[in-house]
Amino acid sequence: MQPVLETPIEYLKGVGPQRGELLRKELGIATFGDLLLHFPFRHVDRTQFNTVGEVADENSAVQLRGVVKQVRMVGEKQARRLTAKLTDATGSIDLVWFRGLRWVQPLLKEGGEYIVYGKPTFFRDHYNLAHPEIEAAATWDDGAATPLQPVYSTTEKAAAKGLNSRGIGKLVQALLPQVGGSLPETLSLKLVEHFGGISREEAICEAHFPQGKDRLEQAVARLKFEELFFIQLQLLKQKQLVQREVKGNMFAHVGDLFNAFYQHHLPFQLTGAQKRVVKEIRKDMGSGRQMNRLLQGDVGSGKTLVALLCMLIALDNGFQAAMLAPTEILAQQHFRSISRFLEGLPVQVRSLTGNTKAAERKKLLAALQEGQVQILTGTHALLEDRVVFNNLGLVVIDEQHRFGVEQRARMQAKAQVPPHVLVMTATPIPRTLAMTVYGDLDVSVIDELPPGRKPIKTVHRTDQARIAMFDFLESEIRKGRQAYVVYPLIAESEKSDLKDVMDGFESLSRRFPLPQYAVGIVHGRMPQEVKDYEMARFIKGETNVLVATTVIEVGVDVPNASVMVVENAERFGLSQLHQLRGRVGRGAEHSYCILMTGDKLGNDSRTRIKTMVETQDGFKISEVDLQLRGPGDIMGTQQSGLPQLHLADLVKDADLLQEARRFAQWLLDKDPEIADPANAPIAAALHEQMKEKAVWGRIG
Numbered sequence: 001m002q003p004v005l006e007t008p009i010e011y012l013k014g015v016g017p018q019r020g021e022l023l024r025k026e027l028g029i030a031t032f033g034d035l036l037l038h039f040p041f042r043h044v045d046r047t048q049f050n051t052v053g054e055v056a057d058e059n060s061a062v063q064l065r066g067v068v069k070q071v072r073m074v075g076e077k078q079a080r081r082l083t084a085k086l087t088d089a090t091g092s093i094d095l096v097w098f099r100g101l102r103w104v105q106p107l108l109k110e111g112g113e114y115i116v117y118g119k120p121t122f123f124r125d126h127y128n129l130a131h132p133e134i135e136a137a138a139t140w141d142d143g144a145a146t147p148l149q150p151v152y153s154t155t156e157k158a159a160a161k162g163l164n165s166r167g168i169g170k171l172v173q174a175l176l177p178q179v180g181g182s183l184p185e186t187l188s189l190k191l192v193e194h195f196g197g198i199s200r201e202e203a204i205c206e207a208h209f210p211q212g213k214d215r216l217e218q219a220v221a222r223l224k225f226e227e228l229f230f231i232q233l234q235l236l237k238q239k240q241l242v243q244r245e246v247k248g249n250m251f252a253h254v255g256d257l258f259n260a261f262y263q264h265h266l267p268f269q270l271t272g273a274q275k276r277v278v279k280e281i282r283k284d285m286g287s288g289r290q291m292n293r294l295l296q297g298d299v300g301s302g303k304t305l306v307a308l309l310c311m312l313i314a315l316d317n318g319f320q321a322a323m324l325a326p327t328e329i330l331a332q333q334h335f336r337s338i339s340r341f342l343e344g345l346p347v348q349v350r351s352l353t354g355n356t357k358a359a360e361r362k363k364l365l366a367a368l369q370e371g372q373v374q375i376l377t378g379t380h381a382l383l384e385d386r387v388v389f390n391n392l393g394l395v396v397i398d399e400q401h402r403f404g405v406e407q408r409a410r411m412q413a414k415a416q417v418p419p420h421v422l423v424m425t426a427t428p429i430p431r432t433l434a435m436t437v438y439g440d441l442d443v444s445v446i447d448e449l450p451p452g453r454k455p456i457k458t459v460h461r462t463d464q465a466r467i468a469m470f471d472f473l474e475s476e477i478r479k480g481r482q483a484y485v486v487y488p489l490i491a492e493s494e495k496s497d498l499k500d501v502m503d504g505f506e507s508l509s510r511r512f513p514l515p516q517y518a519v520g521i522v523h524g525r526m527p528q529e530v531k532d533y534e535m536a537r538f539i540k541g542e543t544n545v546l547v548a549t550t551v552i553e554v555g556v557d558v559p560n561a562s563v564m565v566v567e568n569a570e571r572f573g574l575s576q577l578h579q580l581r582g583r584v585g586r587g588a589e590h591s592y593c594i595l596m597t598g599d600k601l602g603n604d605s606r607t608r609i610k611t612m613v614e615t616q617d618g619f620k621i622s623e624v625d626l627q628l629r630g631p632g633d634i635m636g637t638q639q640s641g642l643p644q645l646h647l648a649d650l651v652k653d654a655d656l657l658q659e660a661r662r663f664a665q666w667l668l669d670k671d672p673e674i675a676d677p678a679n680a681p682i683a684a685a686l687h688e689q690m691k692e693k694a695v696w697g698r699i700g
């Protein structure tokens with residue numbers, strides 16, 4: 001970084017120690033450089049006004065000019081709020097503040113003229129503006145020389161000390177001449193031209209104080225692109241390094257086991273997508289480089305079979321393979337289905353979980369070390385140090401979301417040459433997000449379901465329909481089918497959740513009494529053995545209905561289950577609902593998903609339910625989820641994989657992100673070392689960035 005940009009912020013004229021401390025603590029601005037990158041989140045267009053009469057919907061923000069009257073403090077305690085009326089030639093609109101009252105009130109002078117900006121809310125038959133930005137018309141007119149005025153985010157505390165949007169703007173204005181000439185170009189000439197010929201320095205100035213709307217747009221596009229481009233470049237560079245430096249086992253041929261299985265044991269035709277993905281993986285494992293691949297495929301798309309085919313290739317090349325699952329139930333299920341697939345073939349498959357008895361484990365571990373066990377499935381138990389392979393060549397990790405980077409690393413450490421890694425996830429991640437969070441992995445996608453799957457009929461019902469819903473369950477049970485009834489997760493603190501599940505279990509048990517029927521229950525507070533026992537009963541068909549919390553969310557495969565009832569469906573996230581629904585529709589029968597909610601739904605809940613009713617496409621659902629929740633929440637504990645962005649937005653700037661990825665790839669293809677003098681600015685900037693934030697990308 002240029003030294004001037006590293007100057008502590010208190011040295012800027014107009015800051016000093018006290019405000020310096022505030023800027024640091026409240027806004028994370030510690031240096032000149034930080035302030036420079038504290039971009040406004042929008043610009044006020046001083047030339048565009050609306051009238052009160054034009055206020056007509058909740059979606060578009062309005063800028064109004066009028067006289068403030070009836071400034072009142074109303075309500076008590078939590079309901080305390082500040083209200084006022086703003087009147088122009090066409091009418092009046094209510095302004096209301098719930099927070100920061102002490103700070104806003106002194107600004108409002110009855111009879112004074114003000115400019116307000118905000119999004120209207122429709123409440124009790126009329127529109128009002130809650131927490132509008134507000135400024136006295138007199139000071140507004142002073143600033144009229146800059147038609148597009150920046151609006152900066154700030155905090156109440158900072159604003160109270162003069163660091164409101166206007167105050168920050170003044171600081172930026174003081175800063176710009178000081179850093180002029182010391183902001184080096186970071187893109188090649190070609191790229192600069194592609195983005196309207198605006199240099200980095202110009203772009204930064206324009207993004208704060210634009211000369212006009214077009215320039216502002218161009219500048220922001222350039223800066224956003226730049227942000228995304230360097231993230232992609234780092235990820236791809238990382239991948240390039242791993243590919244070069246980490247040798248992998250060469251799975252040179254596809255041999256007897258694979259062929260025998262493929263020709264004689266495959267119970268059905270592979271889907272086109274399965275074939276394509278197996279080919280991609282085969283090529284990867286045969287390249288001599290270590291494979292680090294993410295396999296995305298919707299629930300029920302047949303990932304297990306793909307994993308098995310890949311494991312057979314490992315075996316054909318004299319290696320062992322391991323498959324990890326996040327839960328005991330899933331591990332057992334993998335073990336069973338893989339054993340069944342391989343019946344009649346000379347392959348030793350074993351399972352190792354926390355429940356494996358000591359004597360058996362001892363034998364198993366010895367056989368594993370000697371190489372007699374070829375495929376080992378299991379849970380976290382596989383990660384323990386005492387689990388030693390003879391020659392581990394491929395690790396398959398199912399349901400990625402529950403496995404961290406650390407576990408991957410531990411698995412890899414079990415072989416001298418790092419084994420190939422295939423990570424499978426059934427929670428589709430939107431493309432743009434995958435590109436960023438898993439940008440250093442190769443990604444394969446199974447985008448096709450096996451033929452003959454009947455769509456799962458999904459409906460939304462409220463409590464009034466409960467009796468009818470029970471009757472429907474009965475008719476399905478009479479046909480020999482099974483049903484899940486799922487309640488929201490039991491968290492340690494939420495006693496009421498536990499009560500809900502227990503009540504639900506009781507009323508279902510009453511409606512479906514023994515001995516004719518059997519209802520089981522699985523919830524998060526049960527000991528693991530009891531859970532496993534209850535699950536096993538359901539899998540064997542001994543219970544007709546399973547009342548459960550989300551413990552069944554991931555991967556469980558009971559083809560005979562045809563109904564999924566989700567209680568309090570409004571409390572579930574989209575990806576959870578999608579996972580839950582994926583538990584049915586696995587057999588040949590028609591399947592149903594019934595989403596039960598209360599009568600009143602918030603906007604987001606309604607969108608979620610509607611999306612579920614309308615589509616079964618996991619990728620579409622994940623896109624909606626991303627819109628609703630944003631990248632941080634979607635990635636959950638893997639948030640660390642998300643980069644810090646100043647301007648770009650992974651949701652709104654998806655197109656720009658794709659463009660950035662393409663350019664980064666194109667650049668590395670043409671100039672792998674970034675040594676071409678024309679790309680010198682890029683090389684320098686990349687070097688700077690990699691030095692700065694000891695790469696957040698993950699190493700395979």
Ligand code: ADP
Nearest residue numbers: 268269270271298299300301302303304305450
């Ligand atoms: P997931 O991708 O959710 O892990 P599974 O691997 O559990 O899906 O597969 C779901 C079901 O589909 C299994 O019963 C499996 O045997 C079956 N299946 C997989 N591939 C095919 C195919 N090509 N044709 C028909 N059924 C298939």
Ligand code: MG
Nearest residue numbers: 303304398555
């Ligand atoms: Mg699976």
